[in-house]
Amino acid sequence: MKSFKKILVKNLKKAAKILKNKVYQGDCQKILKFIPTGSVKAVVMDGPYVLHTRKGKNTGCYAHTDYIQGIASFCEGFSVDVLKEIVRICEKINGIFFCSAAQLDFYISFFQQYDNVEIILHTWQKTNPLCAKGTMLCDTEYMVQVVDKSLLDEVDTTPEHFISPKYTKLKKKYGHGTIKPVEIMTKLIEKVSEPGDLILDPFCGTNSTGVSALMCGRDFIGCELEEEYAKVSEQRIFETMEELGIEELAHDELCGSVALGNAEEILETVEKDEFDIAFVDSTVFAGVPYTYIDSVISKMTFPCVNIWVEEKNIIDVSMRYARQGFIFDIVYSYGEKTMAMVHLRKPGKIFYGTYHTSRHFYVDDGMPFQPKSKKAKKVLVEQSVGSYEDNIPYMVMRNMVLNCTQIGDTVLALTGGGLVAEICTRTDRKFLCAVQDKEELLCCAERISKAKALKGGEAFDMNKVLTFQE
Ligand SMILES: C[S@@+](CC[C@H](N)C(=O)[O-])C[C@H]1O[C@@H](n2cnc3c(N)ncnc32)[C@H](O)[C@@H]1O
Structure with missing residues (x-):
């Protein structure tokens, strides 16, 4: 409409829509739709799991143990539509996805349909796996890295095999059952991006990804369904800013x-x-x-x-x-x-x-x-x-x-x-x-x-x- 005469425009539309360094509370399937195509450098995420159990159900025989009950709400997997949105939002396919053994096929089959991608597997072996109802829960988590081959010069694809304990203390502090170690997240973010790049985590939980992104000079966007965890994310970002001596997070150019x-x-x-x-x-x-x-x-x-x-x-x-x-x-x-x-x-x-x-x-x-x-x-x-x-x-x-x-x-x-x-x-x-x-x-x-x-x-x-x- 002609009457909307802009006298001070500097790419406002593009800038205004990339709302970086924020956590959005809600279903990421809806929120991702608002993120512009090609606006994110990499996705580093730890989506809802699917667990193998003896009865073949996600929660099955462990359902009554505290741990499984605590994480039951994010053991239902998630829709493949989220992966499709991720492909749209990334400049080029570039991501690392935490998953259980039961989900490897879900991620790998999805990304194998793209011709020009390389798929790499990383592992994290936990030295303090949980014992639930007399059976040890799996002590290994997987990370599927997927990268467009044209990025191979800038992205580090060396397979990593982390060996470290789970974050029991932080789990208690922040009340989230699957909080990830910042050291591992930071290493993964550094593999796929440069300082100043924008990292997306659509299932950010307590925002270990956002915290790690800030620690290594990247920006982030996070989504989290549960209000409780979204609030913890906010608190962790504050704590990180304080630790890093940052007063305000950087944002887009003013206009x-x-x-x-x-x-x-x-x-x-x-x-x-x-x-x-x-x-x-x-x-x-x-x-x-x-x-x-x-x-x-x-x-x-x-x-x-x-x-x-x-x-x-x-x-x-x-x-x-x-x-x-x-x-x-x-x-x-x-x-x-x-x-x-x-x-x-x-x-x-x-x-x-x-x-x-x-x-x-x-x-x-x-x-x-x-x-x-x-x-x-x-x-x-x-x-x-x-x-x-x-x-x-x-x-x-x-x-x-x-x-x-x-x-x-x-x-x-x-x-x-x-x-x-x-x-x-x-x-x-x-x-x-x-x-x-x-x-x-x-x-x-x-x-x-x-x-x-x-x-x-x-x-x-x-x-x-x-x-x-x-
Ligand atoms: C495996 S946890 C991520 C934990 C995170 N890496 C951390 O360190 O805190 C997955 C998270 O996804 C959230 N979630 C599940 N479905 C979601 C959805 N549709 N949209 C956004 N978040 C969702 C869950 O509430 C849970 O906190």
Whole structure:
């Protein structure tokens, strides 16, 4: 649609969709569909097992032992469709797959249908195998490596035979029955990739793959079905970042788009999952724009929307969406007029770090409210570089963006004179913004330009905006 005129585009669509260094909670069969074709260097994964037992069933004669019961939910194997998606997502076929003896044929037969691949077998012999009901469980795990022959110069295919104990301590700490040793995962990741490459693990459990990827300078994407393990993954990433002295994970190049026109029409041109969070300023509409909010929600697999509302509408907005299964929090209150930000989200997406939903209060100058006390904290005050009279005070919006997103996230805010665009530029987020007229557009471009200059970046070329508008 023509009205979605991009004045600041740097490969946004491609960048916005590669949401690296995140763990997505949910069924990987659904999540993988959102990962672009050819965007991942290698898959290193430890999918649900299939175990041989004396009765020939997955859980069979061991079903009553603690261990088997603990891992029963991931001993059902998984659909071959996941492997098909992996082939699509990888730049070229390049992966290492942990499996039990019973699954070797599943992996090997699948990959043998591709002409140009080499298949290598690695093993991990555990020195502390489990004894279950008088029978030792198999002490060897297999790793099937599959690589497109054109990658043989860059990928290490030497067969490995690891001999080491299982991670009994970490299993207890993180409560996951099949946690993998970071040393082994790191070695495998190093075999198939270079620093800076993106590694995918569709069944990441407690994210041993992600942790190992960070340890050796790679990025990762993980999926995990169970909320409990997805949370552990998040915790482990924090611990690893702390250990490595990393403050924030690296993300894609910063960029954004500003569209000129009507918010509803512009929204139609935005693709599904092109953004991570939306901000809706309901005060610029006549009444709460429910149809518009619903359209925003329909554009997100894991909806996450912040709605700026007047006090009289808080209950209406919150209850309407609570009844639709949303988690809602009122996260910001501001000034004498009592405006509030209602934060809605559906469970699913895991955010790292700064995400939280505790309530913040601001006073009329947009500064955080502090009770009078000697212990009052010093607060960072940052001035906007814009001259536009924003509806929401700069500091209020800035803190909302910081608290609800992480570096590299894309924020959709289809109203206003560049407030969100300025904040995103200054805090390393991406943005999809809109302005209603030429005057706002100029103001917005000027703000982005100044914000970029503040960060020492290249200032935006104002002439391009003017030319664009002719
Ligand atoms: C063998 S475990 C992986 C353990 C992981 N390597 C670690 O070190 O923590 C397999 C994981 O896949 C998860 N899982 C099973 N089916 C899934 C699905 N359809 N989508 C995403 N995760 C799934 C299970 O919950 C389990 O945590």
